[in-house]
Amino acid sequence: xxxxxxxxxxxxxxxxxxxxxxxxxxxxxxxxxxxxxxxxxxxxxxxxxxxxxxxxxxxxxxxxxxxxxxxxxxxxxxxxxxxxxxxxxxxxxxxxxxxxxxxxxxxxxxxxxxxxxxxxxxxxxxxxxxxxxxxxxxxxxxxxxxxxxxxxxxxxxxxxxxxxxxxxxxxxxxxxxxxxxxxxxxxxxxxxxxxxxxxxxxxxxxxxxxxxxxxxxxxxxxxxxxxxxxxxxxxxxxxxxxxxxxxxxxx
Amino acid sequence: xxxxxxxxxxxxxxxxxxxxxxxxxxxxxxxxxxxxxxxxxxxxxxxxxxxxxxxxxxxxxxxxxxxxxxxxxxxxxxxxxxxxxxxxxxxxxxxx
Numbered sequence: 001x002x003x004x005x006x007x008x009x010x011x012x013x014x015x016x017x018x019x020x021x022x023x024x025x026x027x028x029x030x031x032x033x034x035x036x037x038x039x040x041x042x043x044x045x046x047x048x049x050x051x052x053x054x055x056x057x058x059x060x061x062x063x064x065x066x067x068x069x070x071x072x073x074x075x076x077x078x079x080x081x082x083x084x085x086x087x088x089x090x091x092x093x094x095x096x097x098x099x100x101x102x103x104x105x106x107x108x109x110x111x112x113x114x115x116x117x118x119x120x121x122x123x124x125x126x127x128x129x130x131x132x133x134x135x136x137x138x139x140x141x142x143x144x145x146x147x148x149x150x151x152x153x154x155x156x157x158x159x160x161x162x163x164x165x166x167x168x169x170x171x172x173x174x175x176x177x178x179x180x181x182x183x184x185x186x187x188x189x190x191x192x193x194x195x196x197x198x199x200x201x202x203x204x205x206x207x208x209x210x211x212x213x214x215x216x217x218x219x220x221x222x223x224x225x226x227x228x229x230x231x232x233x234x235x236x237x238x239x240x241x242x243x244x245x246x247x248x249x250x251x
Numbered sequence: 252x253x254x255x256x257x258x259x260x261x262x263x264x265x266x267x268x269x270x271x272x273x274x275x276x277x278x279x280x281x282x283x284x285x286x287x288x289x290x291x292x293x294x295x296x297x298x299x300x301x302x303x304x305x306x307x308x309x310x311x312x313x314x315x316x317x318x319x320x321x322x323x324x325x326x327x328x329x330x331x332x333x334x335x336x337x338x339x340x341x342x343x344x345x346x347x
Binding site: 046048077078080081083085088091092128153190219220221227228 | 253254255257259277279281283284286289291292295297299301304305306308310
């Protein structure tokens with residue numbers, strides 16, 4: 001039973017960490033106060049940028065008992081508001097997958113080095129971050145749980161591949177080493193329901209431990225309370241499912 | 252999800268952001284997530300000067316219908332200017 005007089009506290013701050021090829025990048029981190037051990041979470045921001053929603057999301061995970069790091073994947077693109085930097089990256093066609101995987105690996109290693117982290121680390125991402133999360137889980141192979149929220153372009157046609165995104169993440173499905181939860185809106189255009197079907201078929205084919213929750217009346221990004229896409233009922237239920245999944249697999 | 256549909260035009264012009272004008276050198280045109288327009292995807296135009304950093308940016312986010320109207324309107328205005336013989340395509344500088 002929750003004790004209302006129990007102590008709660010967290011520290012949330014900007015940190016530096018080693019990312020791709022040893023680059024020093026910055027990140028936002030939040031953790032519950034105390035000796036732990038607490039499980040860790042790596043949060044992967046969406047294409048629009050390393051924004052306030054992701055800061056709040058980082059603190060939300062800390063509030064729920066996770067030492068959490070959200071690397072700034074656009075650190076190399078200069079200073080400015082999340083929108084201005086995000087627009088610059090959008091114009092450049094995004095950031096290269098290899099670079100993102102290197103930065104995420106750095107966050108994972110930092111978490112695993114901390115004395116108050118239990119040794120279990122999960123990864124969470126939305127939108128392009130959902131895609132990156134799936135890639136990181138399959139390729140870096142150092143996560144104990146994956147939360148993919150409406151990851152678009154997990155399924156890519158050959159003509160959609162670019163030097164920055166040379167392989168469709170779905171092609172790595174056989175390598176997924178950890179349990180996965182997927183959260184999707186049935187009105188989403190990317191990933192559209194047929195792409196989510198293909199994603200699920202591939203997971204099934206390889207006998208992976210996964211669960212998908214697909215919501216009617218919701219489209220892309222329905223957790224974002226600062227966007228018209230927000231769907232309160234579906235978002236509340238989705239968060240419950242995500243946190244229960246992590247509780248089961250990381251704690 | 253981000254569509255990554257984006258094109259860049261090198262341009263000459265000036266844009267106003269707040270109180271100040273600055274030289275715009277690139278127009279980044281994308282069909283992707285807007286930041287403010289309440290649509291999942293929009294036609295976004297960022298007039299920027301990359302040399303001045305990410306903050307040198309004037310952003311416009313349009314629906315597809317609005318974007319098409321804008322294109323037609325620009326074409327109509329340019330056609331009329333050419334017809335009247337007043338079209339100029341060289342910047343006038345202090346040294347010209």
